[in-house]
Amino acid sequence: MTQLAIATDKKNQFLISEDQPLISSLSSKGIKASPFIWNQINAPELKTNTILIRSIWDYYLNPNVFYSWLDALDANQIKTFNSSSILRWNANKKYLEEFKSKGLPVVETAWVSTLESIEESLKQIDANLIVLKPSISAGGYLTFCISKQEGDKISKAFHTISSHSEVMVQPFLDEISLNGELSLIYIDNKFSHGVLKKPQTNNFLVQAQYGGSEQLITHPPKEAISLSEKILNTLPGLLYARVDLICIKQCWHLSELELIEPRLFFNLYPKAINTFVNALAQRLN
Numbered sequence: 001m002t003q004l005a006i007a008t009d010k011k012n013q014f015l016i017s018e019d020q021p022l023i024s025s026l027s028s029k030g031i032k033a034s035p036f037i038w039n040q041i042n043a044p045e046l047k048t049n050t051i052l053i054r055s056i057w058d059y060y061l062n063p064n065v066f067y068s069w070l071d072a073l074d075a076n077q078i079k080t081f082n083s084s085s086i087l088r089w090n091a092n093k094k095y096l097e098e099f100k101s102k103g104l105p106v107v108e109t110a111w112v113s114t115l116e117s118i119e120e121s122l123k124q125i126d127a128n129l130i131v132l133k134p135s136i137s138a139g140g141y142l143t144f145c146i147s148k149q150e151g152d153k154i155s156k157a158f159h160t161i162s163s164h165s166e167v168m169v170q171p172f173l174d175e176i177s178l179n180g181e182l183s184l185i186y187i188d189n190k191f192s193h194g195v196l197k198k199p200q201t202n203n204f205l206v207q208a209q210y211g212g213s214e215q216l217i218t219h220p221p222k223e224a225i226s227l228s229e230k231i232l233n234t235l236p237g238l239l240y241a242r243v244d245l246i247c248i249k250q251c252w253h254l255s256e257l258e259l260i261e262p263r264l265f266f267n268l269y270p271k272a273i274n275t276f277v278n279a280l281a282q283r284l285n
Helices: 021-027 063-075 084-091 095-101 115-124 151-162 174-179 222-232 272-284
Strands: 002-008 031-037 050-053 079-081 110-112 129-134 144-147 167-171 181-187 190-198 213-217 240-248 251-258
Touching: 002 021, 021 031, 021 272, 031 272, 063 084, 095 251, 110 115, 115 151, 115 167, 129 151, 144 151, 151 167, 174 240, 181 222, 181 251, 181 272, 190 222, 190 272, 222 240, 222 251
Parallel strands: 002 031, 002 050, 050 079
Antiparallel strands: 110 167, 129 144, 129 167, 181 190, 181 240, 190 213, 240 251
């Protein structure tokens, strides 16, 4: 059988429940898949030359360790899905600037390295509440929603975040509270399914661990599909992608592009497992 390692983290060493059916489905294709904790095994010790990235949900806590790990995989000619070059590029949300420069709508974002530059960016943001978060992060890590008038809180949040990575400043979007965030899942660069995520009342984070809700969307708005395809057409060869979008003033905007370890919501749309496994098997064969 073809050997495949599936990278995960210590907390999810047997994979998250919705990814576990991948093991048996891959086996039916002659692929023996074995989960491993990504930062506890050295590259030469792996008994395969191919890794599928799944729930490595702690990589952002120490980005340099993550980048070094990718370097070691490359040095040992171990292939990853998605590719190591994509993983490096996608780890820092500065990719939003690249899409903006291509004329694609992205959520308004300022990148700041000093408190003075935050003050300047606040003048440009037409919102009373702002969101500060790291440029390298996931799952709402070190994400703060603060009034523009609360200078002390902004200063404290800036120093907390800047010790980790560059600071992103965005307007708080009422649209998230009212309408949620739409995640479109693509497999082999083809649309599979969507999920509408909404935050719990009195929260602004949509993730399930913060009480957010999740609803399957099989026929998303054509404008959302159009934007997603324009984004993904710049990145051919992806096994999987999740495009997170927010509708602002009747126009869809890119919030984040998840190409490393996104939830693909197989629990809400189980038939996508076969689609995913078939696409992966083609690449391995």
